[in-house]
Amino acid sequence: MLSEGYSRSAGIRKITPAMVAARTTAEALPLQAVEMSDLYRYLRQGRSILGLTCQQTELLCYLIAFTQPADWSGEDDVLPVSTASNLDIQQRFDLGRTRVKNLLRELAEAGWLLHRDSPNGQRYRRSNPFTPRSQQAYGFDLSPLARRFDDLKRAAETALWRQQEGRRLHREVTTLSRTIYALFQTAEEAGVTVKDGKQILARTSALVSQRGSERDPKWLDPICQELHQIHEQVEREIAFAKEMTVSSDTSDSVLLSVESDPMGSPERPHYTYTKSTSLAKATVEATGFAENCNEASRSRSSSSSRAAQTQPVPSAVTDPLRGFRAKPSFVLHIAPIFRQYCSSDRPAETEIIQAALxxxxxxxxxxxxxAQGQAVFGDYPNAVVIAAIAARTDAGEVRSPGGLLRAMIARFLAGQLALDRTLYGLAEKLKRGPTIVQ
Known part of the structure; x- marks a missing residue:
């Protein structure tokens, strides 16, 4: 207990109970060998997780600059002590004396630095061959940064994850909203009425506006979850209302003469014969472009070939490609959008299927x-169909890729789909030069 006549002398630092508790907690932790560059990076990346302000973070980084790499070796007799004066800090950050003292006290109470005062109140470092370096260093002891280095690293990793997750969720809101709008457009073109469609569209627009430019996962995650629910609800409503009708009348309204006139010439037969066992080749001359894309050769007579041209295609068609050998490398070059999802220029069919999804x-x-195309066409043929739709979308010939896929399913079930002619036309475009497909 202090006597009645005691008065605090000028120049003596005020020690608060929070500073005493923080010192006790920090000195109980073991020292670690750390790199100064890691301290700079982790402090700046994880400052929001650590509860540090920008001023406090930059002040700590400034104090670290007054130390040497050898001070962070993790040895007990060598401590990282900064000898920066208050005047140096004032000039560096353009702050007043009182503000500097408050910042230093806040960092000491939070346990990020310890005060080591010399007998004369000055901050200095003195070393000799007989005395350990730490015994002659007075100023700001930054050893708590080394003792809490794991917390710094964890906070930096958490902050980086939040930043990446926030960007991903921000993009996902855009993707989901566009998908919902596209579903409504497809339903309108197919003549399907979605229950409470106006309210759903209004709510989707409100969620997108609510997102704004925010990148916080805590704010964006509920928005994405609600948009996922809306997306699933719209798909169920469309499937329930119309059962995704496969009638040719609805299909023709969506096709808009895109698939009714395939890219191959209508005057040319479906398959080209030069010899009895010849292959119709579409070779691209440029290096790094598609391999030879071959149509399956057929050993039919000319009379049977002419009969096949005049007779309608049977409804029970088993091969959507009708013998066209669409290799994975060919698929990559008619649909460059697949490239970012494949590990090489010669992917396997399983990679093409995943890339199409x-x-x-x-x-x-x-x-x-x-899923409907996969059930009707098959796994790999469905991926080839998606690639053909992507190629025609890039060319500006398709307004609704989803509607075109459903229409192609309907035409295939009706025995009217000539996908081989479309693929042959795309192969001829590749043959004309590497600049056709970018």
């Missing part, structure tokens, strides 16, 4: 339409 999200094709 990812490409559907960019094209605005719903998972329901993808």
């Amino acid at each position: 990812f490409a559907c999200e960019q094209l605005g094709i719903s998972r329901h339409a993808w």
Whole structure:
């Protein structure tokens, strides 16, 4: 207990209970060998997680600059002590004396630095061969940064994850909203009425506005979850209202003469014969472009070939490609959108199938339409169909890729789909030069 006549002398630092508690906690932790560059990076990356302001973070980095790399070796007799004066800090940050003292006290109470005062109140460092370096260093002891280095690293990793997750969720809101708008457009073109459609569109628009430019995952995650629910609800409503009708009348309204006139010439037969066992080749001359894309050769007579041209295609068609050999490398070059999802220029068919599923999200094709095409066409042929739709979308010939996929499914079930002619036309475009497909 202090006597009645005691008065605090001028120049003596005021020690608060928070500073005493922080010193006790910090000195109980073991020292670690750290790099100064890691301290700079982790402090700046994780400052929001650590509860540091920008001024406090930059002040700590400034104090670290007054130390040497050898001070952070983790040895007990060598401590990182900064000898920066208050006047140096005032001039560096353009702050007043009182503000500097408050910042230093806040950092000491938070346990990020310790005060080591010399007998004469000055901050200095003195070393000799007989005395440990730490015994002759007075100023700001930054050893708590080394003792709490794991907390710094964890905070920096958490902040980086939040930043990346926030950007991903921000993009996902845009993707989901566009998918919902595309579903409504497809439903309108197919003549399907979605229950409470106006309210759903208004709510989707409100969620996008609510997102704004925010990048906080805590704010964006509920918005994405609600948009996912709306997306699933719209797909269920469309499937329930119309059962995704496959009638040719509805299909023709969506096609807009895109698939009714395939890219191959209508006057040319479906398959080209030069010899009895010849292959119709579409070779691209440029290096790094598609391999030879071959149509399956057929050993039919000319009379049977002419009969096949005059007779209608049977409804029970088993091969959507009708013998066209669409190799994975060919698919990559007619649909460059697939490239970002493949590990090489010669992917396997499984990679093409996976890439087609990812490409559907960019094209605005719903998972329901993808699953329906997979059930009707098969795994790899469905991926080739998606690639053909992507190629024609890039050319500006398709307004609704999802509607076109459903229409192609309907035409295939009706025995009217000539996908081989479309693929042959795309192969001829590749043959004309590497500049056709970018």
